[in-house]
Amino acid sequence: MKVNEIVEKLGLKIFSGEKGLAKEISGGYVCDLLSDVMGHADQGNIWITLQTHKNVMAIASLKDLAAVVIVKGFEPEPDALEKSNEEEIPILGTDLESFEITGKIYELLK
């Protein structure tokens, strides 16, 4: 499944990185501890987190993640948006909490 299909099906907000919306999703990872994500997320994963700063995008780019979903209505910081556009990795948003959005994405991907 591609990032844009998940966006459409779940009504996610697109903050940035539109050029990466056609990326294929290989699975998901849910964690707010950056070194855990660094150690364990896989290439092509969609990453669900409440972190909003630029380091999230540094990790997404180094790990070749497909997209980042920011939960609970939080908004990414401006330099995170910039990096997301540069790297063409979308930052998406939802008002839902991690548990709920993860369940929905899991249903779509499984």
Next chain:
Amino acid sequence: MQYKFEVEGGNFSKAGTASSEVKKILNQLNVDYKLIKRIVVALYEAEVNIVAHANKGIIDVDIDTERIKLVLNDSGPGIPNIEKAMEAGFSTATQKVREMGFGAGMGLPNIKRNADILNISSETGKGTSVEIIVFLKP
């Protein structure tokens, strides 16, 4: 091939810049993707440790056909007990750093898992030197 990068302590907006440059270089050299993944994780964690725990540092990258060697020298507080610091979950990160999602105490274990050789030496009050080697040939 040799490259040098400077790392500023405390500047999280630049954290990962050197790792990202090294990733680009390795891609250009057509290094195996699985090796690049390991190198990048190890280097990023060591780079962020300078940002989070030290004042400033230099990263020396040396690549030949056999291996990549990354040496990170920082001036900072040093690590009083390296064995303890290597334990998963051990962290002295400040509250502010933890709120950003760092400080899980998983960085050094991540480096250990992804490096073929890891050497850490440190002098309390002076600084830390981290040497990471990953072999590029099977």
